[in-house]
Amino acid sequence: MDRPMEGVRVLEVAQFTFVPAAGAVLADWGADVIKVEHAETGDAQRGLVRVMGLEAISEGTTFHPIMEGPNRGKRSIGLALEKPEAIEVLYELARASDVFLTNFLPGARKRLGIEVDDIRAVNPDIIYVRGSGFGNRGPDALKGGYDSTAYWSRGGSAAGVTPPDSDTLIEMPSGAYGDSIGGMTIAGGIAAALYGRKTTGRTSVLDVSLLGVGAWATQYSVNQALMIGGPPPSRPPTKHGAPTNPLVGAYKTVDGRWLMLCMLQPGRYWPEFCRTAGRPELAVDERFDSAEKLMANAAEAAEIVAEIMASRPYDAWVEALSAGEGQWAPVQGPWDVANDAALRANDMIAKVVDAEGFDRELVTNPVQFDEKGVELTRAPQFAEHTDEILRELGRSDDQLIQLKIAGAVS
Structure with a gap:
């Protein structure tokens, strides 16, 4: 497997999923990612035992998907950065790192001594990366944010998927939804910054916000609003299909499943659909026998x-539509996605061995090099590599003991 980030060291002072997910992608690509967790409390996300109403940890083991996803492949060190002995260890690690990655708020960064100037004082060439809720400047620069607030709600997605007459706001479809997308965005920015440093000799300060990622995701609608100088008009609701194309939209099968049709050239694909549906006469029906009439x-x-789609079960339609050229997709839930044949064929679901030695599986990041899947290693247990990392820095056993007595490391 090609690991283009081998030789790159990333020092991560972050928690939850946004930003740590970037470290996980870089670890997938071969980087040595050292995750700094507080010596007593660790990453706060370790305390999430229920997520979206479901148990978040596998019964009888330590396997914790919400930690495994954004932290696989890393090493963990426990440092109490408020203690001078610990911050000195951090600075030593920074001297030997290419990237410093954090989502701590400005006040915490300043209090702990991990602002840009602090880290650049020990390593002028390091790439410094800040993930935030709302950006490093402006009225909300000091505020924290989660993907449900900054990405989903404020970034436009929630309003975009919630019908105007709905009594409830549509929630994100998955935990850490915007966080995971944001982490991938950060990883791409870091790759560009590393390339820029290599070719120009200049280093960078990177900023990525959940709000910015959310606005990027909804950019088409936002750009439309900018063009017309106000909110775009609401699209007239249609029960089935698109206003000018019956082969675009979601249709329900007889057994209650959904299929999404997206055949953007109705004149081209209408005859094929009619044959697939067993209704060839519709292709020559005078109401629909040209693209103009069909529209x-x-x-x-x-x-x-809709009537035709509702006459057959989901599996039958999947088989029938698979034989055609028109574009469509099954509407899948998490278990369907986990077993998707295309994902499996492309090694986008990979094996990982958990801390107890059990084989597990995780979704990989979506980037592959040279048609090879990612080889995953599990996320670290809390502070699992503290002693190992300190010994790499030249600390003796006696010095390790003194750091632990001081409460600087765990």
């Missing part, structure tokens, strides 16, 4: 498509 009578055609 003009899209609502009527969509009602017919």
